[in-house]
Structure formats: structure tokens, C-alpha cells
Amino acid sequence: MHNEAILPSGTRSGSPPSRPIVIAAENLTKKYGDLAAVNGISFSVPAGQSFGLLGPNGAGKSTAMKMIGGVTRRTSGRLDIMGLDPDTHGPEVRAHLGVVPQQDNLDEELRVRDNLLVYGRYFGLPMSYLKPKADELLEFAQLTDKAKSKVDALSGGMKRRLTIARSLINEPRILLLDEPTTGLDPQARHILWDRLFRLKEQGVTLVLTTHYMDEAEQLCDRLIVVDKGRIMAEGSPARLIREHSTREVVELRFGSERNTTIAAELDGIGERLEVLPDRVLIYADDGESALEQVASRGLRPLTSLVRRSSLEDVFLRLTGRSLVD
Numbered sequence: 001m002h003n004e005a006i007l008p009s010g011t012r013s014g015s016p017p018s019r020p021i022v023i024a025a026e027n028l029t030k031k032y033g034d035l036a037a038v039n040g041i042s043f044s045v046p047a048g049q050s051f052g053l054l055g056p057n058g059a060g061k062s063t064a065m066k067m068i069g070g071v072t073r074r075t076s077g078r079l080d081i082m083g084l085d086p087d088t089h090g091p092e093v094r095a096h097l098g099v100v101p102q103q104d105n106l107d108e109e110l111r112v113r114d115n116l117l118v119y120g121r122y123f124g125l126p127m128s129y130l131k132p133k134a135d136e137l138l139e140f141a142q143l144t145d146k147a148k149s150k151v152d153a154l155s156g157g158m159k160r161r162l163t164i165a166r167s168l169i170n171e172p173r174i175l176l177l178d179e180p181t182t183g184l185d186p187q188a189r190h191i192l193w194d195r196l197f198r199l200k201e202q203g204v205t206l207v208l209t210t211h212y213m214d215e216a217e218q219l220c221d222r223l224i225v226v227d228k229g230r231i232m233a234e235g236s237p238a239r240l241i242r243e244h245s246t247r248e249v250v251e252l253r254f255g256s257e258r259n260t261t262i263a264a265e266l267d268g269i270g271e272r273l274e275v276l277p278d279r280v281l282i283y284a285d286d287g288e289s290a291l292e293q294v295a296s297r298g299l300r301p302l303t304s305l306v307r308r309s310s311l312e313d314v315f316l317r318l319t320g321r322s323l324v325d
């Protein structure tokens with residue numbers, strides 16, 4: 001892949017990398033009538049980074065991706081993809097991008113390998129390049145033995161992997177993935193994460209949207225937390241958790257009737273308390289010790305669990321709401 005070309009030599013020599021910015025957005029805004037789906041967001045993505053947009057349904061993630069991909073025109077703000085404006089240089093920008101849309105749009109009539117060949121022809125790529133490339137990508141997507149199958153016979157996870165393989169046909173430097181694993185079972189998600197991780201290792205810049213905090217934690221070097229078209233926070237998953245949550249969280253279930261009335265009795269334990277309809281969360285750096293304090297007050301939850309803080313906790317802290325409604 002020619003992705004390596006945009007990685008500076010410093011990356012390999014061990015000196016601090018100063019990677020070029022490949023995507024820069026400034027005050028990026030998209031309005032649909034009165035609704036600002038994306039409301040003045042600014043961010044930049046260096047080459048080779050895996051960058052995430054994390055937020056609930058309707059946050060504006062897909063709209064932001066569509067503007068980056070040159071599919072939707074922005075209302076205002078600035079957008080620069082490898083030095084080009086997607087609104088004025090759509091085809092040139094798209095030549096650098098691989099796009100994996102939220103809904104697979106494979107050609108169901110065609111066989112698996114032919115999907116790659118036909119798509120490659122859109123880019124005007126010659127068959128002498130496309131045939132070995134298609135085989136390489138099928139291998140990468142673990143679909144070699146399905147090369148001659150009809151697409152509609154594939155599982156959801158296989159279709160997703162084929163869509164990713166297809167997006168790589170022109171050796172893009174940047175891969176845009178809109179909700180790459182939504183609707184897939186846990187095993188299929190893990191296979192996909194592994195493939196995306198390999199691309200990242202090869203230096204492909206990944207930009208992905210997700211409302212799964214575990215996906216963001218697994219795949220993203222850096223992310224923006226988006227809600228109602230705005231950026232709520234930005235940083236690496238570890239930094240966001242450090243800045244906006246405690247090290248650990250105690251989850252207690254007292255039964256739906258008692259969860260809300262119990263809060264007063266838990267007062268003073270840990271740093272913060274969050275009462276959800278189905279459970280109470282105690283934020284504390286030492287969860288076990290917080291749990292001991294609960295017991296010492298004579299309180300007996302139906303279930304209790306101590307876990308590390310996650311991006312879900314960050315989102316709850318920032319918005320007062322859960323990521324998955």
C-alpha cells in the first residue's frame with residue numbers, strides 16, 4: 001500500500017513523530033432547516049491515527065462523516081482533506097478515501113470477488129491490477145473461500161468485511177467507517193476489530209463513528225465525544241476516563257422500587273453518585289473500599305459489581321445520559 005508514503009521517516013527511527021494533518025475541520029456546521037445536525041465542530045486528524053466520533057444516535061456523527069466523504073455539502077465552516085476541500089474537489093478527495101457506509105451497499109446480485117472487481121473498475125483501475133488485488137483483499141477479509149459465493153448468502157459479519165475489502169481496492173490513505181460493527185454479534189465484531197487493527201498497523205488513517213464505548217476503547221487512539229452536533233470532550237480514551245471519571249465504579253442494584261430512594265443512604269460514599277432507573281453507580285477510585293462502606297451501613301444490594309470506569313461513564317458525566325438509549 002502506498003500509505004507509508006505519508007508517514008514521516010521519524011516514525012520509524014524512534015524520534016517523536018510529527019505526522020502531517022490529513023483531515024482538518026474548523027467550525028464545521030451542517031444545518032437541515034432549523035436543525036444543526038453538526039454544530040460548529042473543530043478537530044484535526046494526523047496521518048496514521050485512528051480517530052473516533054463517539055456519540056448516541058442522532059448526535060451528528062454520520063452527517064460529519066458524509067461531509068468528510070464529500071457526499072454532503074457543509075452549511076459553513078472549513079474542511080480540508082489532504083489539502084483539498086471536498087465541496088470543490090470531490091473526486092480528488094474521494095480518490096484518497098475508502099468509505100464504509102453505515103448500511104452495506106454491496107451488489108447482492110454479484111458474486112463476492114466480482115463485487116471487488118466491478119467496484120475497482122469505477123476507479124478506472126486495470127484488470128491486471130485488480131485481479132491480484134481482489135485476491136489479496138479477500139485473503140485480508142478472510143473471505144477467500146467465499147470468492148465465488150453470492151453476496152446474499154453471506155453472514156452480516158462477512159458482508160461487513162467484504163464492504164471493508166471493497167473500500168480498500170484503491171489503496172486509500174484514509175478509511176472512513178460509519179458504525180462499522182452495528183448489528184453484528186460479539187464474535188463477528190471481534191474479527192472485524194482485528195482486521196481494522198491490522199490496517200491501523202499498516203499506517204492507514206482510520207476515522208470511525210460508533211456508539212459503542214468498547215469499540216472506541218479498542219480501536220481509537222483519540223476521539224471526540226459528540227452530542228447534539230457539538231463536541232463535549234476530546235482526547236485518548238484513557239485520558240478522557242482519567243479526566244472525567246474515577247478509576248473504578250461500583251454498580252449496585254437494589255430493585256427498581258428502591259434504587260431512587262437509596263441514594264440518600266449512600267451519601268458520602270465515593271466521589272459521586274449516579275442514580276439510573278435500573279441501578280445506582282458509585283464513582284470511587286477504590287471500588288472495593290466503597291463497597292465495604294455500603295455494607296457497613298447495613299445496606300444489602302441485590303447485586304453488586306466493581307469495575308473500571310469506561311467511556312460510557314464519561315458520556316454519562318458529560319451529558320447526564322447513557323450512550324445507548
Ligand SMILES: Nc1ncnc2c1ncn2[C@@H]1O[C@H](COP(=O)(O)OP(=O)(O)OP(=O)(O)O)[C@@H](O)[C@H]1O
Nearest residue numbers: 032035037055056057058059060061062063064179
Ligand atoms: N438528510 C437529512 N435531513 C434532515 N435531517 C437529517 C438528515 N440527516 C440527518 N438528519 C438529522 O440530523 C441529526 C443527526 O443525524 P446523524 O445521522 O448525523 O446522527 P448520528 O450521530 O450519525 O446517529 P445515527 O447513529 O443514528 O446515524 C438527527 O437529528 C437526524 O435526524
